Amino acid sequence: MKLADRVNALTPSTTLAITAKAKSLKNEGHDVIGLGAGEPDFNTPSYILDAAKEAMDQGFTKYTASGGTLELKQAIIDKMKSDHALNYTEKEVIVTTGAKHALYTLFQVILNPDDEVIIPAPYWVSYPEQIKLAQGQPVFVNAEEQNNFKITREQLQQAITEKTKAIIINSPSNPTGVMYSKEELEALGEVCLEHGLLIISDEIYEKLIYTQDKHVSIAQLSKDLKEQTIIINGVSKSHAMTGWRIGYAVGNQKIIQAMTNLASHSTSNPTSIAQAAALKAYTDSREQALSEMKAAFTQRLNTTYEWLTAIPGITCVKPKGAFYLFPNVKQAVEMNGFDSVDAWVEALLEEEKVALVPGSGFGSPNNVRLSYATGLDQLEEATKRIQHFVETHQV
Incomplete structure (x- = not known):
């Protein structure tokens, strides 16, 4: 066959x-x-394991809403406000089967054949493959090693065509571990606003920073940038929960609703027990x-x-x-x-x-x-x- x-x-x-x-x-x-x-x-920390066991004992083993439980969505909303002073509503959040699934679903709902997505290189291996699966075209911009593997506004400007739909920003980055400063993000953001590009901000490593530098989400830099940014994140890296497969996307309500509709026909919902564990991760203040x-x-x-x-x-x-x-x-x-x-x-x-x-x-x-x-x-x-x-x- x-x-x-x-x-x-x-x-x-x-x-x-x-x-x-x-x-x-x-x-x-x-x-x-x-x-x-x-x-x-x-x-995974023991208090999170205990929350999962308690959820099972209490019979929390059934379907949930396709976009995630309201409790977990609210915890994500609270986290975004606390960490980045960003305000979102329940309709602007989807919980997914890992951050990778959030990205996959996002590309499926935003890309038409031959739409281009700019990817700074080096890049995480799944970005271009997921874009191709959505019939889009990955466009690579080489982030020079002498510039600490970060692209410049000039490079971004030169890569944009009439087919460009979005750009991926991964900070801190897999595979390089480098991160963009506030000023660097502002420069890239100005270009994105000028051309109406959707910004896909992969922030899965935001809690794993080993210098005095602070993680900055491009969405927190201005109201306009917030409206043009979809943030991808999850508990996999921050709480050692890779196997639990809980990620999420926050941003434009129309895009989030489309992602939720697609998830309802693909995964049904993220695992109920894993959602209970993620809820504990985000609502328990133990650090x-x-x-x-x-x-x-x-x-x-x-x-x-x-x-x-x-x-x-x-x-x-x-x-x-x-x-x-x-x-x-x-x-x-x-x-x-x-x-x-x-x-x-x-x-x-x-x-x-x-x-x-x-x-x-x-x-x-x-x-x-x-x-x-x-x-x-x-x-x-x-x-x-x-x-x-x-x-x-x-x-």
Whole structure:
């Protein structure tokens, strides 16, 4: 049977491919250190687990409204007001089966064939694939490494055509960990307002920042920008709840209603029990678990950054958030006699049993993504193996 053209056009996930290879080697008994993880290595806090158990015991196991429970929507509304001084109504919020599903549903309801969406590169691997599934066209704008992987207003202006519908802003970013300042967002926002572009602000890593910099949502900069922005977020990263699959979108009522209508025919609703857990995450003021996670990530970032940049041929823009390093390994790859970063990564996994994700999957072929969402001892051993690999393969 012939598959649909839109599925055949998809690019397989580089992250999942390297994870599968690492798992295969592990199953063969090899001591593999996997640094491809896109999730915190901490368990969901116990008070959230308890809320889920209580919900089950009380019979909260049935369908909910397609767009999420009113209680969870209200908690999200309260969070947006508290964190960003943004006011939304219940009709401007949809709870989804993860932030990824929020993005997927959004693209399905806003894009017509050949509509263009601007994506700063490096980018999260699913952005272009979801746009293609909605019959849209991803348009990549290269965020230069010398500009800390951030695009400028001039670059954005040059990328806009009569077909441009939206732009994605991911701050802090996956895979780079960099974040836009208020001034940088204002500059991009002016261009978006001038051309009537919908701004898709992916803020899933907003709570994982390790400097004194404050996260700024572009929607909070002005009333006009708020009206033109859809914010995507969720509890996956902030509360170590990746497997619970609760995300959300807030913004324009017409778009949110269309997303809700589509969800009613696809997922029915986010899992009731997971919604109860997310409600507890947003209504309980305990910050100890998040503080402990951030402290661990801060230590890992600073220490691993020093280890990694001491390796010959490897440089790195130091991230401010998320839990990834995105080093440039082009010089090391050339020193080691490989034709590409992908080949270098594959050989590293085969020989040293360290799994990194090649930057080609993120639109940046000279880089690799390394997750520090794992123990410091594992990170130390991994960087030692990488250094050994680089030094022994010099040609």
